[in-house]
Amino acid sequence: MNTRPAGDDALGTLCARWRRRTVAEGWRMPEDWAAPAVVPLAHAVLHGLAAEAPAQALGTARALADVGVTEGLRDVGALYDLCLTAVPHSVTLAFASGWETADTGPDPHAAARGMSGLPQHTEFLARAADIFAGIDSTREGGSLVLVTIDGRVGKVGAAARLVRWKRDVLLGEAVRLAFDARYPTGYRDGVAVVLGRSEPAGHLLADVARVRATLAGLARKNPSILRAPVRITLRPLPEDVAALHRIITADDPA
Template sequence: MDAPATGSLSDPGGERPEAAWRAAPDRFLRTLRARWRTASLASGWRYPSDWGIPEVDTVCAAIVKHGGADGALPALAGLGRARATSGAGLEETLTDLAALHAVLADPAATDGFVAPDVDATPARLLRVTAVAWADVALDQLTRAEVSDPLTGLPTGAYLRTRLAELYRQAERDGERVADDHALVVVTMDFATAAGWTRLTGMILAADALRVAFDGGESLAVLGPSTVAAVATRDGGVATRAVRLRRELTERLEVDAQLHEVGTPRINVVRLPGDHEAACELLDTLSRN
């Protein structure tokens, strides 16, 4: 469970941290993850619900296995790529890395808080993470993916293109997009979920969205915890939103492990007056 962490990473009996990690890997993995999250949020990570992606668990497991961050370089590269894919900026990604380094550098801290400093983070860790982040960011600039490989839904780039078409048509007809269309947004609560539970939750959210909106609406995944549909305002949006909640609730109740997922938020959002503002809205929703 993700919660503010207190307590030491070092062994209470005086053993060196590396030896203690090997002796009780599961306990130290959970402690490391919790303290890292606490430090990252305290240093400015903006959206707590999208911090705990599966790559975080991979990094923690590699650190515990190898006794430090030097043995986790491939995992850190994977984290950098995942952060870029989810929309986290480079500064935020490296500050998160600095939070991890600060936790590892001060294993005996007992108050649960450390002082992350990017400038104090070893260059090799920064380089591996930043290069991996940049590879994905540059690829996104040159080749926008059509669909998300996890959910099978189109990406936010597709939804921006679709909205551009709607705004051009509305301008031609002298109308407003918001008069005929609305954005239905599903935001999953992954604050206490980790690893594969998050992935399963997003797959189920996408499936429920397809079932509830099966009449040609534009569907997309906006972020690591958000999916959405652009639906017509034909008097049935509220009814379909209710069906969406029912479909999603039924899916989340099937597996006991999915009880870690909090209650999803489903909102019908009014589209703004122009395409630029609509894109800004999508950016905001993608990180909520």
């Protein structure tokens, strides 16, 4: 895609720099970054115009391209960093709204996961049931362990949707950085759950230490959004999914 509209060299240069910055920060599919929706957002930011509508359009485009909301918001942040300004809350909300309400086609789980990008409890329990039944495996030994990561600062009112979205994004990213795909994960409103195994000795504890350190750093920068320190509990599991369901339901936000 040619991101350089005729007669606007500054806009073309900004789009090229934006892409390079995003790719350098870990964009998963560099060839898929260029989308028509990036140009109106870059134009709005470059010229100090209202950016909510183009941000929402870009959020929708990223969702339809199977780009996660965390990756998409990081990309928007890269644009604003290049322009030496902070992302306005209204732009974050607009992008998230476009992403959240997009028709994501054949994968209903992607839409259901919401801003954390982590599975909901129904998906988590389905994978856990396969592990209990021996159909799926974490490829490790030892006993099953449930890790609960509670990042809630306190009650978040219905009007504070931006706070919840930011919290969900931060918690989801921290969990994905610490625990790889062999761990089933679940999420609901500020509380993440991870199903792991106690062996090899030290592996799970190292991952828990990693998520704790990541969230401690994020909480220092976002004291009104994340609990500091985050509350992390490890507990052994009984041998059936019904008991697991009762445990995570008891840990659900009120």
